[in-house]
Amino acid sequence: MRACIVYSSCTGNTRKVAEAMAEASGIACHAVRHAPSPQEYDLLAVGFWVRQGLPDARALRYIQSIHNKNVFYFGTLGAWPQSEHALRCSRATAAMLEQGGNTVLDGFLCQGKVSPQVVAASQRKGTHPMTTARQERLREAARHPDAEDLQAACQRWLQSLTAVRATLHHQGFPNAQTQERM
Numbered sequence: 001m002r003a004c005i006v007y008s009s010c011t012g013n014t015r016k017v018a019e020a021m022a023e024a025s026g027i028a029c030h031a032v033r034h035a036p037s038p039q040e041y042d043l044l045a046v047g048f049w050v051r052q053g054l055p056d057a058r059a060l061r062y063i064q065s066i067h068n069k070n071v072f073y074f075g076t077l078g079a080w081p082q083s084e085h086a087l088r089c090s091r092a093t094a095a096m097l098e099q100g101g102n103t104v105l106d107g108f109l110c111q112g113k114v115s116p117q118v119v120a121a122s123q124r125k126g127t128h129p130m131t132t133a134r135q136e137r138l139r140e141a142a143r144h145p146d147a148e149d150l151q152a153a154c155q156r157w158l159q160s161l162t163a164v165r166a167t168l169h170h171q172g173f174p175n176a177q178t179q180e181r182m
Contacts, residue, residue, distance in 0.1 A: 004045070013076035017076065044071050048060070048074075055093055072105045074109070075108075078111065106160050
């Protein structure tokens with residue numbers, strides 16, 4: 001089985017999650033700018049930073065190029081990971097992947113620091129006023145992804161790898177090994 005991790009990162013949050021997953025699994029990770037074709041892989045982990053409730057533009061283009069694959073998605077955002085905003089993003093990401101005929105194995109979102117430029121732009125547009133609650137959420141987001149987030153992401157990624165291996169084993173590939181392709 002050929003697997004790879006691809007990510008897009010604005011402030012380093014998603015890269016940090018991708019690198020932790022790569023270390024835990026022994027599978028190479030690639031920035032989306034230098035990512036190999038998804039068609040070379042059986043399993044892909046695709047990471048992004050959330051922008052306006054969706055994967056960022058670079059990750060979105062890559063997601064749209066994935067067809068008929070097993071996919072695990074992961075992302076970082078300034079909102080609480082259990083918020084309605086995060087749930088809508090998860091549902092939208094899964095739906096986009098499924099439109100490509102992909103099997104979505106699982107997804108993972110955690111908080112991450114928000115780029116000061118993004119905060120300033122939303123202030124100028126008036127879309128997200130700087131309330132006390134927002135300031136608190138941004139302060140908390142700046143502490144993530146933390147060790148607990150990284151551990152949770154790795155655990156879910158490793159469970160997805162195990163599930164794909166088991167499926168391949170049942171389909172007559174008893175020695176399905178995960179291999180990275182550079």
